[in-house]
């Protein structure tokens with residue numbers, strides 16, 4: 670059994686180190702060196718350098734663990750433990766000198782996420798949680814909001830790169846929510862935005878077709894802050910799903926009705 674407190678403290682320090690690297694590189698960022706993985710899905714030399722920095726340190730911390738990383742560094746063998754890493758979540762924001770953008774690092778075993786750390790660089794906010802513990806923002810305990818009324822709720826939406834498969838669902842969800850909730854926001858960093866629900870700033874976040882590296886750390890931070898995460902059918906065993914419906918739990922069923930009703934619009938690739 671691993672020492673989660675020891676690992677969490679070291680991962681916090683690593684997330685800050687990687688985040689400071691991102692901020693320093695941003696000052697002299699060369700947009701000509703940005704590659705396109707798929708239509709409108711970008712990766713920069715900074716994403717890759719951040720991932721190498723993180724993976725090298727995590728290998729020292731827990732040599733027996735495997736890796737699931739956005740840019741493919743490390744290896745996913747069938748080990749008991751696995752790091753789930755997004756070295757720069759919010760890449761498009763970063764490329765355009767916008768925020769939020771963050772480092773997201775989680776550790777899971779074969780059954781569950783054990784710890785999660787998200788460092789959002791724009792506001793210098795470090796979120797963390799580990800199994801059995803509380804959720805924190807810069808050392809202060811955080812909790813989801815008490816809002817129970819969907820019409821008063823502040824909702825984050827994510828629009829994934831796979832526009833062709835997601836567009837019809839996204840447009841329908843906006844059509845049904847716009848004017849019937851407290852506000853809608855599109856910010857471009859799943860990891861950071863799931864933490865904003867954990868901190869009580871928003872009541873929910875909805876996005877499909879994103880990777881486990883976008884979700885894993887935010888998942889445990891949200892759970893330990895009293896929130897919940899399901900797929901668009903309400904299945905809590907959503908961790909490996911490519912559908913993320915994160916909420917404060919109190920408005921979950923009301924908003925789930927909108928998602929479930931329109932899920933048929935998600936074309937299966």
Ligand code: LIP
Pocket residue numbers: 739755757758759760761827828829830857858859860876879883
């Ligand atoms: C991003 C997610 C965001 C999503 C973007 C992209 P990346 O991750 O955090 O929620 O809408 O399409 O997937 O690519 O910046 O690591």
